[in-house]
Amino acid sequence: MFDDQLGMSDVVALPDRRRRARVPHRLSRREGERIRLLGQVMDKVRPEEVMHQLTAWVEAGEKAVIANHNLHSLHLIRNEPRVADFFARADLVQIDSTPLIAFGRLVGRGTRRKHRSTYLDWREHFWALADRKGWRVMFIGGADGVADLAAERLRSRHRNVALAVHSGYFDAAPGSPDNQALLGKVEAFAPQVLMVGMGMPRQEIWIADHLDALPDCVVLNVGAAFDYEAGVQKAAPRWMGKLGLEWLYRLAVDPRRLFHRYCVEPWHLIGPIMDDLRSARRR
Numbered sequence: 001m002f003d004d005q006l007g008m009s010d011v012v013a014l015p016d017r018r019r020r021a022r023v024p025h026r027l028s029r030r031e032g033e034r035i036r037l038l039g040q041v042m043d044k045v046r047p048e049e050v051m052h053q054l055t056a057w058v059e060a061g062e063k064a065v066i067a068n069h070n071l072h073s074l075h076l077i078r079n080e081p082r083v084a085d086f087f088a089r090a091d092l093v094q095i096d097s098t099p100l101i102a103f104g105r106l107v108g109r110g111t112r113r114k115h116r117s118t119y120l121d122w123r124e125h126f127w128a129l130a131d132r133k134g135w136r137v138m139f140i141g142g143a144d145g146v147a148d149l150a151a152e153r154l155r156s157r158h159r160n161v162a163l164a165v166h167s168g169y170f171d172a173a174p175g176s177p178d179n180q181a182l183l184g185k186v187e188a189f190a191p192q193v194l195m196v197g198m199g200m201p202r203q204e205i206w207i208a209d210h211l212d213a214l215p216d217c218v219v220l221n222v223g224a225a226f227d228y229e230a231g232v233q234k235a236a237p238r239w240m241g242k243l244g245l246e247w248l249y250r251l252a253v254d255p256r257r258l259f260h261r262y263c264v265e266p267w268h269l270i271g272p273i274m275d276d277l278r279s280a281r282r283r
Helices: 047-060 071-076 081-088 098-106 119-133 146-157 177-189 202-213 225-230 238-242 246-253 255-263 265-282
Strands: 034-037 040-043 064-069 092-095 136-141 162-166 193-197 218-221
Touching: 034 098, 047 064, 047 092, 047 119, 047 218, 064 071, 064 081, 064 202, 071 081, 071 265, 081 202, 092 098, 098 265, 119 146, 119 225, 136 146, 136 177, 136 225, 146 162, 146 225, 162 177, 177 202, 193 202, 193 225, 202 218, 238 246, 246 255, 255 265
Parallel strands: 040 092, 064 092, 064 218, 136 162, 136 193, 193 218
Antiparallel strands: 034 040
16 A cells, blocks of 8 residues: 555566676686785775675685775784784785775776775675575674674574674783683684674784684674674764765764874875885886
8 A cells, every 4th residue: 555655556576686697706816906005915806806705715614814904004014013914814905995095096006996895895795695695603802792782683684694702802812711712612613704803903913813723714804893783883974985084984983092093193104105106107
């Protein structure tokens, strides 16, 4: 009756897009896909390509690391060897920064807006995949109770996902009782996807320190992912991310914590910026 009132009774339902035949994304790298920007390796991949590659690794039962670079990580990697080790072991490095995308295009690296990729860009796609395929997913991070709330919300929408969580508040030092207990929990659960969201650089250091001890799974550094899922932190509107203004939104929300990251750290990258500009001029 509601459709009749709106004059929609004769509208033909659109076919279910999931039933359409699809051309699979490539699993091998395209020429020019892997680039070096500001001295570090990154991959020009769209969010859907990241999900396709993640799926391939899960189905093959391989251990792989999906990382992401932004201006903050580019600052940290110059000062913390274990962060550098994490990125050196990453199999795929997303570009999680619209300013980086713009700079890459300026210096001839061929980056475009479509190459911006981070958890908030593929979250719905990921959880739909995990639900459809019945993946085992584990999340480590967040304050006590936050990950549990996020897991409760996710389970209500994606009932086929086997989901385990662990608070990010523990002694992460290698060999500590807390850490050994957590590694035992990870081994017992045997996740196919392991998300570590303890903030930079703690999450990258933990992954780098323990990657060899983890079971075969796809490991991702996802920052505040479950804070967003629990609703304790509000994500910037996606249109702001596309315009390169997400940093401004986050700075306005939490200026005390983020002022140094957004207003001081980028100046430490002047050297690599000038190197890339000089290289672009020579080309």
